[in-house]
Amino acid sequence: MVPAPPSPSAFTFSEDGILACLAGHFPQTHPSLLLGRGDDCAVLKAGRPLCVSSDLFLEDIHFRRSYFSPEDMGHKALAVNVSDLAGCGARPLGFTLCLGLPDWVDMAWLDCFFGGMAALAGQQRMALAGGDLSRCERLHISVTVWGETAEPGGFLARGGSMPGDSLFVVGRLGLARVGLHVLEAQGRAALADWPAACAAHLRPEPQVDAGLMLARAGYNARPPALMDLSDGIIRDLPRLLGLSGELRAGADGQPPQQNQGQNPGQSQGLGAAILLPQGLLHPEVLRYAQEQGKNPVHEALLGGEDYALLGSCAPDMLPSLHAAIPGFCSIGTITAGGGITCNNEPLDRLSGFDHFEAGARGKKAD
Template sequence: MAPASSTSGSAAPLSEDRILACLAGYFPQTHPSLLLGRGDDCAVLKAGRPLCVSSDLFLEDIHFRQSYFTPEDMGYKALAANVSDLAGCGARPLGFTLCLGLPAWADMDWLNRFFSGMAEVAGLHRMALAGGDLSRSEKLHVSITVWGEPADPGHFLVRGGSMPGDVLFVVGSLGLARVGLNRLEAQGRQALNEWPAACAAHLRPVPQVDAGLMLARAGYNARPPALMDLSDGIMRDLPRLLGLTGELSVTCPEKCTGLGAEIVLPQGRLHPELLRYAAETGKNPVHEALLGGEDYALLGSCAPDMLPPLHAAIPGLFSIGVVTAGGGIECNNAPLDSLGGGFDHFDAGQDA
């Protein structure tokens, strides 16, 4: 739905005031979680309980392309990818700030479409846009900080804490966004006809907020699940979940667990479009699922007796194996590291 301000012609020049008025049509000024909304030096959050906070970049030609993202897609995905970090902590989204660098080609019509896509995500999760910054930039630049509250103040879910014998699980699709990226890069938006689910997974990922909240509640009276946002592929993110790599392993190597994992991932678990893509390109569909990237699924582990009720309560949750006491990470009885290392922005040798 376009607000009244969208009736101002797209040819009108941008100004900060016009941009702010446009934005006001999509994002309400007030929110129950705010003592002070946007428009001052800071927003002021009530914050009577702990807050989960996360920030992400969304940069043109690094994270997305103009050629096959509509303005609505860009606004949608920029916020959805951030919300997925809140889901990975089992937190309920509350608000966000938006930093927007706009190239000369961005006009009011483009902004209305961009904000409407972003407002779709904000509205779905009832999030306040609490502030931010506007600037010129050469390429389109978006950076967002989101915050939310744990469903119960003491119960947010973190990486680490897995134990041998725990069940590994995923909520969401594996490798589907990777197929979408590959097809969109090759065919542009033509790809949507032939690969609708894969393209949607790349353009409009659905953060698993409800599943994250249910997983957090499962930890109220038991050892809580380990949980993380699966955004860089299982190859790279599973070692992080197990505490083998990632920031803590770098800064506190003594905390490394030495855990391993045995993944069982039959092809029947994979999306038909991923299987078709693998067949057409001669790739191994399970490897593609493990390499993934931008799945915006959840990856976690829990005690085995916790799995059946989670299975029943959370659509899209499926187990992918078990945590072991060591011995590396294997998938379908082959070592995982034979596949290469997942995605690192700073590794020049990999395909993005």
């Protein structure tokens, strides 16, 4: 599907040279495009509704060059966006790419970066439809993806959970967090001892197939509530339940209530009772927690960059979803209030990460 890229030495490092290198990695045509790159806009064929999402991927905020290879950066910058499509149960179709490139970038680096991104785009059959290039002090990547809703089915959203629903995840919890910590401490030397954790952080695999199967399961039934886990269950579960985030802030311009220091969900309509036995966690998460004297379940709940799926569904859907979706894992029940608990312990002593809270600035996001 992707033509063999030309040698990077064939290009001068000019805008035209960069675009020609890119053309070697990303096909210009795609069944979902009426007009590809190179014009003011790309033109998308319309038919089924489209899901769209944008994410930033910034040097020293979201990744470090010291332990991300250029292929890793290309892969992950696209993967974190594709994960948002998976969280809506959508099939990826295409993306745009904005690149801010510092002085140290050369054509060989770009060729590897595009190669890592093109491998995932080819696997997901996504078209690169456009974008922008600029100089920048630090490497800056922003990607916008779109995909079509499942057929039969439709898109899956947050906010539709009901008391008694089963809570589930697809994918590993806390493994990417361990990867971040060991990579920060040891650099790429950590890959020898923590291969799965490092891979989870450097090369997350978005759960596209699982999202599509969940969307199809919602056809002729009450659809599952679904989201992708990017900030850890502790921050993302209240968003799934509509207790925080912009779904809750709504369009009235009123600030959402702050839950800092409170049990998220307390005094709200919905809660959750999570059951997360240690046996569900990856051996590297258990080993890391033991070495650090930490509670492995807490590490899994704090998570961050899991790019797993988190959802809820009617309990009678569980058997067929378990059978159909590799990695599908039931982790508890939605409750009518009562806050969020895990293994009968209230979650008021843990908190997730906010890029903008006082004291958070200048720290690596985790």
